[in-house]
Amino acid sequence: MFASNLSPEQRLSKAVVDIMGNSKYVALAGVLMIGDRSVKDDCPTAYTNGRDEYYGRAFIETLTDAELRFLVLHECYHKLYRHLTTWKHLFDKHQQCANRACDYVINDKIIKDNLDGFAKMPECGLHDPRFTGMNSQQVFNILYQEAESESGDGEGMPSEGTGDTSSGGMDAHDWEGAQEMTAEEQRELARDIDEAVRQGAMAAGKLGGGENRDLAELLEPQVDWREVLREFITDTCSGSDYSTWSRPNRRYRSLGVYLPSGISEQVGELVIAIDTSGSIGQRELSAFLSEVKSICETVHPSKVRILYWGSRVVGDEEYELADLDKIVQSTKPIGGGGTVVECVPEYMTEHNINPQAAIILTDGYVFGWGTWTCPTLWTIMDNRSAVPDNGKVVHIKSGDM
Secondary structure, eight states: OOOOSSOHHHHHHHHHHHHHTSGGGGGGHHHHTSSOEEEETTOSSEEEOSSOEEEEHHHHTTSOHHHHHHHHHHHHHHHHTTHHHHTHHHHHHOHHHHHHHHHHHHHHHHHHHOTTSSSOOOTTOOOOGGGTTOOHHHHHHHHHHHHHHHHSSSOOSOOOOTTOOTTSSSOEEOHHHHHHSOHHHHHHHHHHHHHHHHHHHHHHHHTTOOOOHHHHHHTSOOOOHHHHHHHHHHHHTOOOSEEEEEEEOHHHHTTTOOOEEEEOSSEEEEEEEEEOSSSSOHHHHHHHHHHHHHHHHHHOEEEEEEEEESSSEEEEEEEEGGGGGGHHHHOOOOOOOSOOTTHHHHHHHHTTOOOSEEEEEEOSOOSOOOOOSSOEEEEEESOTTOOOSSSEEEEEOGGGO
């Protein structure tokens, strides 16, 4: 028990003020002000729903000031990275592995920023140097594989609910509470966090605090993946059976020269290769295929072939132009295990599949990018560090789908 003349509520407020007054955390001030922060009697530790924060009264009384500051920073980083929405598909797969993965990533950042002792991780916190530099997906994959090895079915560790830290860790995560927000509340929260990040980066710059790499990554311009997808398909699947002035040829438009673009009455086969190793959920898949369907109604491919793959191609579905309306409802994703994208071009060669273009939807955690004989577009979800060595690439945030 940590002795203090202040109440838990007062100590919590003081911890927030201390953080906002520390020059290295000036960029987080806006995020710290988002949502409500309260002390609860029935909360064993602490948790957040991505907007509001809750702290256990008895737990606060066990922490030193430095440990309480660490806890507040921990919850703040959950909000900053939108963990409760970005990694919901991991939670659906294995609650405990998802909870631990997010905590390992956050705690490593805070520990490295606080060698001066300003914030100190409580003894119940999770930290492992082997996860340094990884994101939550990468850590989750390792933890899940370890859980499978222990139990044989991926359920080796018990699931934890809000406020339950029986699995280790100093907080829980209110995934359900995050999903209970209305669509408008979720949009408002996303806008508030974006604005807080931008204002924080400006404040840090004015005070000479230097660039915060975490904020810099969040501030990177986001390309609309739908526009890139549409441009790739229409450009790759356009021919020259006849010309039209209604859509000027974009290759020459930048030179001030307007020429007609070619249009084919018949476009070849389009391959959609989808990673089903477990990181892409049904919501994201439906949104992606709906967009593909809409674009294909414009370019009229002779066939759309969906290949589901993991360590090998496990699903092969063909859709004629007349069947595109049913693609979202009819497709049956098959889990493939592993993430070996080389299996896709090898499968295409083996089965004499020669598409006009291929689009790969993956999380980008692959070993090698394979050898492709057709134009390719890599649509990579929640992994900006993935850089294919061939084709074009567009990064997608699952929260934007």
